[in-house]
Amino acid sequence: MENCSFKIDGRSCTAEKGLNLIEAAKRNGIFIPTLCHFKHLNPLGTCRVCTVKINGRAIAGCTVHVADDMDIEVNTPELLDTRKAILEMMFVEGNHFCPSCEKSGDCQMQNLGYETGIKYTRFPHLFIDRITDARPERIVVNQNRCIKCMRCVEEVKTFDGYKVFNFTNKGNKTIVAIDYEQESKLSELQAAHAMQICPTGSILVKGKSFSKPFGDRQFDIIPEENIVPLNGIKKQRATTKKKIVATTSLAGCFGCHMSMLDVDLGILDLFEVIEFNKSPLTDIKNFTKHCDIGLVEGGCCNTHNIEVLREFRKNCDILISVGECAIWGGLPAMRNTFPLEECLKESYLESMTSEENETTIPNHEDIPKILNNVYPNHEIVKIDLHIPGCPPDANHIWNVVKNLLFKEEYSIMHPKFKYD
Ligand code: SF4
Ligand code: SF4
Incomplete structure (x- = not known):
């Protein structure tokens, strides 16, 4: 595969031409945070946490494919603050009560909150009344924590290839709808995968959400x-x-x-x-x-x-x-x-x-x-x-x-x- 050369924050980088910017940056030792990008999924560009600037224009980093002579800004004070503001908006738009959340310590959004140094939000909390749906057979979906990243919509499928989740409604009223019939066909492993790819505690597997105790969770380690x-x-x-x-x-x-x-x-x-x-x-x-x-x-x-x-x-x-x-x-x-x-x-x-x-x-x-x-x-x-x-x-x-x-x-x- 042909390589290309580009710059990130003034530093010369190389990667395969056309590679997704998040991956290309990672290969050059630069971390660009994201909550929707997931390995093999096509770029979703839904969360905007990976916002970068290419030749001076703001864009979701996960939707960019690297090419020669790109001049990419990632960690400028302005972009760091933009990222923090986007995350703050996610926190105030949902109902995130981390101390009582089953995903606390294992939650990517919570961890990014730490990483970006969120101590309080500049926006008021909305406290919108949302449901926790325990009707599915294997999982529980807590709409209060969903950030509409779309990972589950794209990734969670039955063995027959049917989708289990989809978005319904529009704008602020958008929620993840569950196809109960398809959900009931998920295997235990597929359900666990759905919980794992959800970057928040929105998708939980019944009876499995506290399988790892606090202190042993992914982001719990305190050196x-x-x-x-x-x-x-x-x-x-x-x-x-x-x-x-x-x-x-x-x-x-x-x-x-x-x-x-x-x-x-x-x-x-x-x-x-x-x-x-x-x-x-x-x-x-x-x-x-x-x-x-x-x-x-x-x-x-x-x-x-x-x-x-x-x-x-x-x-x-x-x-x-x-x-x-x-x-x-x-x-x-x-x-x-x-x-x-x-x-x-x-x-x-x-x-x-x-x-x-x-x-x-x-x-x-x-x-x-x-x-x-x-x-x-x-x-x-x-x-x-x-x-x-x-x-x-x-x-x-x-x-x-x-x-x-x-x-x-x-x-x-x-x-x-x-x-x-
Ligand atoms: S989903 Fe994450 S950010 Fe939201 S309450 Fe749970 S641990 Fe906190
Ligand atoms: S349920 Fe989880 S994976 Fe699905 S859109 Fe919401 S936050 Fe993303």
Whole structure:
């Protein structure tokens, strides 16, 4: 096969003429991320994550065949940001609750989120109500996580060559439709292949989705060298005036606070340099001093959360959203895809623990009013920083605090941003 020469980000490259750019770049040691391109499939060009520029024109990289004298831009600041924005749009358009997702740790989209450094999204989450279809024989399709990449439509076929999936509807209403009759003909292996080629957790095989435990999954590995221990601050800071930190938990599970305590004996070092004010860690209920930093776990699901958050904004110089629930609603925001009345009915009248013929939904002036949606904190007050993760690791949280208070240098590698 005839070779050709081209340039990627100014670097001279060679590959077989006509080879797909994603593959050609890979052969030259350059990684172009994509969520729809898959080995032998014809270029789909659906996800646009592989957007590059050829001779100055933006185009989906997977649809390009390399030729002589091409001048290709891949990792310019503009393109890196474009890629990140495309991924952010995918996250807000679907309902991606990674900590409760069966594919977490094995999910290509989640991993690209880490790779591109997404900590929060510049777009609001849409929380569209979508179904999870468990009617097929072997698989479950969760439309909340589908990014319409088309891999399953092109790749999943029965032994007779019939397609199992197809797109239906148009625009924002497009979903993957399942041909139930054909699906029932899939072998166990074919069903497993469908789950594997789906770059998200949209296609799952019944009874197989937790076969690999968290920690052993494809993108789970955290190299030891990336773990930055919290130590050594005692000696350096013992003489400086103590800084004041407050913490609170709004609509969260207290997991972020548990994570803060995971610093173990490091907490003794922390006490040398910071003092806690209002916080569940001290059980101080009201602010008694103005604080340097406020750490807020959880978003706002009721009027009391909003009150507390505003109080934190007033009393803290720097306000930080800690963890996914604070950043965009997280797991409590799963209810945003249902009307509030339905959620209340389900919780108080029709839950497994409800009394028979229960008719009362608690409602009293002393009980905070539940909001129609769970809101991320930055939609209520100005938030200065976000610490992503579910929960973020203890060293991550305290290294951010140390960095802000004492200008201590640190860096956090992407595998540290964990959501499972
Ligand atoms: S792990 Fe699940 S919820 Fe998270 S991005 Fe992947 S498909 Fe979406
Ligand atoms: S179900 Fe999965 S493979 Fe199919 S279009 Fe959606 S994201 Fe792509």
